[in-house]
Amino acid sequence: MEVYLDNNATTMVDPEVYKAMEPFFCTIYGNPNSLHKFGAGTHPKMVEALDYLYAGINAADEDDIIITANATESNNAVLKGIWVDNILNGNKNHIITSEVEHPSITAVCKFLETQGVSVTYLPVNEDGVLEASSVKEFIKEDTALVSIMWANNETGKLFPIREIGAICKEAGVAFHTDATQAIGKVPVDVQDCNVDYLSFSAHKFHGPKGVGGLYVKAKKALTPLLHGGEQMGGHRAGTVDVPSMVGMGLAMHLATKPEALAFENTEVKRLRDKLENAILEIPETIVIGGKENRTPNTTLISIRGVEGESMLWDMNQKTIGASTGSACASEDLEANPVMNAFGSDSELAHTGVRFSLSRFTTEEQIDYAIEVVKNAVNRLRNISSSYAYTPKNHESQL
């Protein structure tokens, strides 16, 4: 049986989404900016896609949603746009973010630091959560932007976006959130949370890869990352990938309609909990960051004495795909930075395995995964020279 439990890395395209995209390759293939009927033929479904995107995050009509290549581009566009508008051409010089953002935020911040920008990286507490009060504490006169993710990709932990939005609004500081791991898992409402900029990637919610979006609140114009033609109202030049945009729109609709979010919060969560509780029956296992306040599909579990990579290898032999954390960082064997940020000791930091489910995960797959994980842990602990189970050892982890 094949079991895919790495949905935070990417998801299967929903077959309904794939079907909706198909005509836009060989039949309705005009350039949307052309003045003839071939171009105009693409418009109705592009408009529908935008409607779905606006509805999915509760954007107001006067706001913008710019179609990008992915969340990485959206994140770069916000940080570099703010840099040009407020730092190079303004009198501000400070950005606040967290220690556990995706590299498409932290690597840009590191680059901006080389250009003289001052960046504050807020730590998370031992539950893996960032406290909204710490944002307030670090906002200064010259703070140009606060960028905090909606949900963490490794643990699924949800950050207090509503409170942070209110703090930023009161302080008059722009607020960006990377909602890549939140869309389709929990309700995302930009108006309710006072969000100015929001990033997402379609392939995380059963849309195609290579397309994403950047929400920009009305009157919060940004210098674009890509200059060129007048596509996207001049906010992002380049011919739009029409099939992908159509697919992303429908995928957003299917993932964010109330029934879908309810399914995520009941059925997907039930299967996640079943898997998690079965693994927690194994001595000396813990959920990193704890069980509270998470996306319903994710669990990051540390299994003492078992290297995350070894677990992945054993599971892969049995056709189960999971990860040790972010796929973007999984090629190096550095300790997982998110686990480090939570204060896990260095041994624990190498033992995390992330399981992320989707609405396509079945009960049979979870039953099979439980059996495989238990066998793998037994095998790996038996051959581990460093692992020796003692009840005391166990107690210290509770």
Ligand code: 7TS
């Ligand atoms: N932001 C977050 C929070 C993410 O989780 C990811 C991808 C990205 C941005 C970048 O998305 P992309 O579509 O531009 O690549 N995160 C992961 C992950 O957790 N495992 O693999 C990719």
